[in-house]
Amino acid sequence: MRIWHVLIVGGLLLSVAACAGGEESRARAAGGLGAVSGEPRHETRRPSPSPPPSPPPPRDIDCDQVKCVSLTFDDGPGEHTGRLLDTLKAAGVRATFFMLGEMVREHPDIARRMVLEGHEVANHTWSHQNLTGLSAAGVRSQIERTQKAVKDATGVEPTLMRPPYGATDEHVGRAVGMPQILWSVDTLDWRHRSLARNTKVGVNEPVNGDIVLYHDIHEPTVDSIPKVVEGLKERGFTLVTVTEMFQGEKLEPGVTYTGRADEAAQLAGDPPPSGSPAGPPEAITTESR
Numbered sequence: 216m217r218i219w220h221v222l223i224v225g226g227l228l229l230s231v232a233a234c235a236g237g238e239e240s241r242a243r244a245a246g247g248l249g250a251v252s253g254e255p256r257h258e259t260r261r262p263s264p265s266p267p268p269s270p271p272p273p274r275d276i277d278c279d280q281v282k283c284v285s286l287t288f289d290d291g292p293g294e295h296t297g298r299l300l301d302t303l304k305a306a307g308v309r310a311t312f313f314m315l316g317e318m319v320r321e322h323p324d325i326a327r328r329m330v331l332e333g334h335e336v337a338n339h340t341w342s343h344q345n346l347t348g349l350s351a352a353g354v355r356s357q358i359e360r361t362q363k364a365v366k367d368a369t370g371v372e373p374t375l376m377r378p379p380y381g382a383t384d385e386h387v388g389r390a391v392g393m394p395q396i397l398w399s400v401d402t403l404d405w406r407h408r409s410l411a412r413n414t415k416v417g418v419n420e421p422v423n424g425d426i427v428l429y430h431d432i433h434e435p436t437v438d439s440i441p442k443v444v445e446g447l448k449e450r451g452f453t454l455v456t457v458t459e460m461f462q463g464e465k466l467e468p469g470v471t472y473t474g475r476a477d478e479a480a481q482l483a484g485d486p487p488p489s490g491s492p493a494g495p496p497e498a499i500t501t502e503s504r
């Protein structure tokens with residue numbers, strides 16, 4: 216091989232350079248002596264790059280025919296979300312993540328992993344403000360910044376949103392311009408922080424078509440999910456994303472949905488949340504209802 220021939224002629228110094236710098240240094244050293252001028256460069260075979268991973272195809276699940284439940288996780292992604300994804304992957308089930316834009320910015324790889332493992336990524340605003348207290352422009356900013364953060368991280372633009380605290384009204388509905396997904400089973404995991412309670416409620420309370428609210432930023436919640444999934448499977452449930460739950464139904468922008476069992480319900484006129492919209496950072500860890 217020509218490269219080794221040149222190294223021998225060039226002596227010790229070139230040999231050292233070749234060892235330290237690898238292929239590029241060797242080529243440069245050899246070229247510097249003019250020894251390979253006009254000759255093809257020494258080539259190393261590189262494996263051809265594997266195609267980027269892509270999300271699994273959508274599933275065709277008819278929740279009129281099988282018993283469905285949607286587990287939803289809010290306010291992340293956070294430090295425990297990777298472990299939750301491990302649990303869901305091991306169990307072969309899919310969930311929906313209503314994420315904060317500011318958290319997606321912190322953990323873009325986790326958000327990307329959600330999509331690659333078949334989960335639904337959805338919009339929970341940028342910074343968990345009570346949208347009923349914002350101007351239309353303020354609401355739109357909370358939504359659009361998050362849409363962009365999720366798209367940048369995952370390649371997917373959410374089609375569903377959940378207003379923080381479940382707080383919404385006609386003004387918010389018009390401004391968000393997306394279906395608003397609430398829940399029909401509130402585990403209150405943020406309040407009790409109890410593995411046992413999370414498990415009991417998550418396994419026993421859901422009925423067909425329910426949407427269950429959890430928060431993946433809390434460790435006891437993530438700890439409880441293996442048993443929750445196991446218990447729901449034993450009860451005959453198929454665990455689906457929210458979009459899978461509503462397959463075949465057109466979800467309208469601005470309208471609020473709490474589960475498949477219920478007719479779409481406008482919650483205009485609901486009382487405001489008890490949490491302060493401009494409260495301390497802990498407010499981010501709670502839903503008031």
Ligand SMILES: [Zn+2]
Pocket residue numbers: 289290339343379380499501502
């Ligand atoms: Zn929330």
